[in-house]
Each structure stands twice: as structure tokens, then as C-alpha cells.
Amino acid sequence: MARIIEAKGQDWHIVTEKPAGGFCFIYEQVVFRAWLALQDGRIGLRDFRVWLACHELKARRCVAGGSRTPHYTFEELHRLVGGTGGEHVRRSVKTLVREHLITFTEKAIDLTPGLERGSRGRLIPMPRPLLRHLCRVKGRAYLATGLGHVLRCLFYRKGQCRSGGWCKSSWVAEKFGVALRAVKEARQKLVNLGVLVLAKADQLRLNRFGRPVLVSMDWGSQSAPRNPESTAGSAPPREHKKLSYRRSEYQKPARSADPAGARTRAKEPDLNNITVADLQDPWRLAALFKQARLRGWVKKTEAEILTLFACAAHALRVGTTNPPGLFRRLVARGEWEFLTCVDEDEGRRIRSRLRTGGCITTVR
Numbered sequence: 246m247a248r249i250i251e252a253k254g255q256d257w258h259i260v261t262e263k264p265a266g267g268f269c270f271i272y273e274q275v276v277f278r279a280w281l282a283l284q285d286g287r288i289g290l291r292d293f294r295v296w297l298a299c300h301e302l303k304a305r306r307c308v309a310g311g312s313r314t315p316h317y318t319f320e321e322l323h324r325l326v327g328g329t330g331g332e333h334v335r336r337s338v339k340t341l342v343r344e345h346l347i348t349f350t351e352k353a354i355d356l357t358p359g360l361e362r363g364s365r366g367r368l369i370p371m372p373r374p375l376l377r378h379l380c381r382v383k384g385r386a387y388l389a390t391g392l393g394h395v396l397r398c399l400f401y402r403k404g405q406c407r408s409g410g411w412c413k414s415s416w417v418a419e420k421f422g423v424a425l426r427a428v429k430e431a432r433q434k435l436v437n438l439g440v441l442v443l444a445k446a447d448q449l450r451l452n453r454f455g456r457p458v459l460v461s462m463d464w465g466s467q468s469a470p471r472n473p474e475s476t477a478g479s480a481p482p483r484e485h486k487k488l489s490y491r492r493s494e495y496q497k498p499a500r501s502a503d504p505a506g507a508r509t510r511a512k513e514p515d516l517n518n519i520t521v522a523d524l525q526d527p528w529r530l531a532a533l534f535k536q537a538r539l540r541g542w543v544k545k546t547e548a549e550i551l552t553l554f555a556c557a558a559h560a561l562r563v564g565t566t567n568p569p570g571l572f573r574r575l576v577a578r579g580e581w582e583f584l585t586c587v588d589e590d591e592g593r594r595i596r597s598r599l600r601t602g603g604c605i606t607t608v609r
Contacts (some may be wrong), residue, residue, distance in 0.1 A: 258408060260405050261405065264370075264373075264374075264406060264463070265464070268372050269307070269376065271371045272367070272369070273366030274366030276392060276396065276534055278346070279293060279346055282344050282346060287340075288334050289338055291333060292325050292341055292377070294383075295322060295326055295337040299341075300371070302321060302322065314352055316351055317349070317352070318351070319334050319338070322334045323381045325377060327381050368401050371395060371399070375395070381390050386431050389417055389423045389431075392421070393428075394412050394458055397411065398459065408460045408462055409457070409459050410458060411456070413456070414429050416427045416455065438462055438464070441460060441461070442458070443456055444456075521561075521569060523569070524569065527598045528599065530557055534553045553576060553592075555584050555589045559571075559575065574582065
């Protein structure tokens with residue numbers, strides 16, 4: 246999809262018969278109804294993702310017609326939502342049925358139980374690649390941002406999908422009850438992924454309507470490139486018929502022992518192989534911050550330095566089985582919303598220890 250330079254008049258929208266990968270209809274008011282149940286605590290975030298996955302299940306069988314009876318399984322839902330085990334999907338479906346958000350049987354799924362046709366709101370043509378992407382994400386603000394921009398920027402008119410609308414981050418934050426800063430960060434992630442395309446406009450329209458945004462109609466159409474396989478093999482050992490491995494004169498002498506009290510240099514920390522010792526050493530954390538900055542995960546600011554140290558404190562405090570993996574996930578995905586005041590205070594204390602030396606004392 247060509248990048249739009251400026252939103253002027255009515256010719257900056259994208260109109261197509263259907264997005265790449267197809268689409269399915271979602272009613273506007275039905276989305277807000279399910280999100281309200283999430284806000285009230287009647288369902289969890291995983292339950293909401295299962296609710297989205299039910300739309301994908303139904304869309305896969307929309308072309309079957311009346312000649313074939315559809316068959317819905319929990320295993321297919323589990324593949325869409327992800328996670329370990331499949332029992333959590335069954336519990337989520339039971340919760341959704343109890344809250345009258347869906348009816349689920351092996352032969353039929355009803356996504357609008359008990360709603361009259363006039364009270365469902367307008368039809369939203371949700372691109373199915375984006376729908377499957379939202380089924381697997383675990384951030385509430387990220388989900389709200391994706392759905393909010395779909396509601397504001399996608400339309401179905403005269404048998405065609407129309408992409409292009411005006412959306413304020415403050416509108417998404419107010420309607421979905423999430424933080425404004427988290428919405429802005431999530432929108433930037435969606436832009437980096439290519440899901441959203443931001444257009445330019447004059448300041449008067451920006452103040453009144455928000456940013457002009459297009460939802461990509463061809464996102465997810467190309468498969469990820471395969472990793473190139475190495476065809477170079479290891480070199481064979483050098484052969485020498487006159488040498489015998491049994492003769493001691495050809496054996497290398499053993500390495501002499503290190504002097505008493507000498508300290509060997511520790512291995513440099515690596516973001517691809519983080520250890521608990523790395524999280525407990527402020528100097529090794531500083532090296533990890535430099536690597537994360539080179540990858541574009543963080544910026545060289547005092548605030549983000551403290552945030553990375555707070556992530557280390559959070560991983561040591563909360564992580565029970567894999568603290569290094571939790572630390573890497575927080576930093577790579579920028580999930581700062583999981584950090585608490587305790588973690589931030591501990592991060593400041595760790596930052597100050599760079600001048601004095603020492604390791605981290607985990608706060609429980």
C-alpha cells in the first residue's frame with residue numbers, strides 16, 4: 246500500500262473489495278459490550294482474546310455454505326490464542342457463555358446472543374490477519390489501541406472496504422479506559438509493524454479531529470522470510486600418518502594453574518543469554534542497557550536507564566522460574582506498565598550502586 250503524504254479532501258482513503266487475507270464483520274456495539282465486561286472484571290483479558298478468536302473461527306467456515314456442517318473445537322481456539330495447555334480456553338469459553346457474550350457448541354457459534362439487529366451498531370470489516378494478531382497479544386492498552394483505530398478508520402460501503410479515518414489517542418484512552426501514554430506507545434508499535442499508516446494534515450484538523458490514520462489493507466499478506474541455512478561444514482581434522490596420539494611427546498602440556506588470589510575475567514553479558522548473575526550486578530546491567538540501546542529497544546536517557554534497572558529488580562522480585570526471560574521480555578516489548586513503585590525505587594538504588602559497586606539485594 247502506497248504511503249499517504251497528506252490527508253486532503255476525499256481522495257486519500259484506500260478502497261478495495263477486501264483486504265489481503267480476507268476480513269470478517271464485527272459489530273461496533275458488540276465490541277464495546279465485550280470490552281465493558283472486561284472493564285467490570287466479569288471477564289479477563291484472556292477471555293476477551295478468546296472472544297476475538299471466536300470471530301476468526303466463524304470466518305473460516307463462512308464459505309462452507311449449508312451443504313457442510315461446521316465443527317468447532319477448543320484445540321483450534323488454543324492455536325489462535327496461544328499459551329500453555331488448553332484447559333484455560335475451555336474456562337474462557339464457559340465464562341463468555343455465562344456472561345451472554347457468545348453461545349458455543351461444536352456445530353454453531355453465536356457472537357451476538359440476545360441482541361436485536363438494530364442494537365448491534367454498524368458493521369466493521371476487520372482484516373483477519375490483524376484479528377489473529379490481536380488474539381495473541383497480552384497488553385490491554387495494545388488491544389484497545391488496535392480495536393479503537395479499527396472502529397474509527399475502517400468502513401464497509403457499497404460492497405467495498407474503505408480504510409481511512411481520524412482518530413485521537415485521547416478518544417481511545419477515554420472509550421477503553423486505558424492510559425493515554427500507553428495508547429501512544431501502542432500506536433507507535435502498530436505503525437512500526439506496518440498495521441497503521443499515519444498521514445499528515447493541517448494543524449486545525451489535527452486539533453479538532455485527531456490524526457488521519459489508514460489501516461493497512463495488505464498487512465500480513467507476505468510470509469516472513471526463512472532463515473538461511475548454512476551450507477558450510479566444519480573443517481575435518483588435519484591428518485598426519487607419522488603422528489601418533491599415543492605418544493606423550495606430541496601431547497600439549499597442561500595449562501599452569503592461576504596464581505593464588507588472581508581473578509579471571511568474567512564472560513561479557515549477552516542479551517541473548519542473560520543470567521541471574523547479570524541481573525544482580527549493576528555493571529553487567531549497564532552493559533545490557535548498551536546492547537538494548539543498539540537494538541533500538543531503549544533510548545539513551547536517564548529515565549530509560551532507570552526503567553531498565555527497575556525491570557531487573559522486577560524480574561528478581563516476581564520471577565520464580567525464569568527471571569532472565571522475564572527481564573528480556575519486559576525490555577524487548579517495552580512493557581513498562583508492569584513495573585511498580587517498589588521496582589522503580591529499587592531501580593534508583595541499583596543505579597546509585599554503579600558508583601559504589603556491589604550487587605543487588607532482592608526486595609520481596
